[in-house]
Amino acid sequence: MALDEEARAALARSREAAPWEARRLIRAASEAALATRAGDQPYASLVTPATAPDLSPLLWLSALSPHTRHLAEEPRCALLITGPAPSPNPQTRPRVTLTGIAARVPEAERAALKARWLARHPYAALYADLPDFSLWRMEITEAQFVGGFAMAHRLAASALRPDPDAVQRIAEAEAEIVAHVNQDHPDACAAIACGLLGGAGEGWRLVAVDVDGCDFARGEEVRRLAFEAPVGDADGVRRALILAARAGREALGR
Structure with missing residues (x-):
């Protein structure tokens, strides 16, 4: 179906704003859906992300959770972050799907990034020091940002990351x-x-x-x-x- 001039202009504006809008959504997220894989079986779970200064998602994960064991065997994963829907139609909800590689944060970086994660999730101080928890960081390889109905844009990691x-x-x-x-x-x-x-x-x-x-x-x-x-x-x-x-x-x- 051909787009009229107004629709094409709206799509162009959406495409130009997509990297910044996606970043705002990622930074603001207090919860997300994490997709992992156990063998040939996909698995989805609720996680509570924060972001490193460079936008990399940070996840504080328990070794008792299936998704942590999945990531240890297969680090490729995806993260779905959603914003509030402006209408009763859920398809109008802004959202971003991040694909990438997860890895445990090295000990040398752990204290600073743990503090950043806890700044977003202060309630977790009650259990953050339990020995079965560890901090994971996701390296983003690609993103799919949907700004609303019919406003989908694929973003390379280089377009999404802030200036180093x-x-x-x-x-x-x-x-x-x-x-x-x-x-x-x-x-x-x-x-x-x-x-x-x-x-x-x-x-x-x-x-x-x-x-x-x-x-x-x-x-x-x-x-x-x-x-x-x-x-x-x-x-x-x-x-x-x-x-x-x-x-x-x-x-x-x-």
């Missing part, structure tokens, strides 16, 4: 940014979390920063702020947080 130099600059500055914001600007955290992200109550803290956004937490509740566009350095983070805090205060009538 920006990733390194933000990772090196993250601890200083988090400490400064929490110590000197707790009011900004509250304005962003409550004014923009639907949070409530006091005690919100900045817990993680990456090139695409940052995470705020209060107890076991976590809210994700997605930047309007990827940032390249600490100054970019600062500008994004200033704009977000200003918008949050305006939303709260302050």
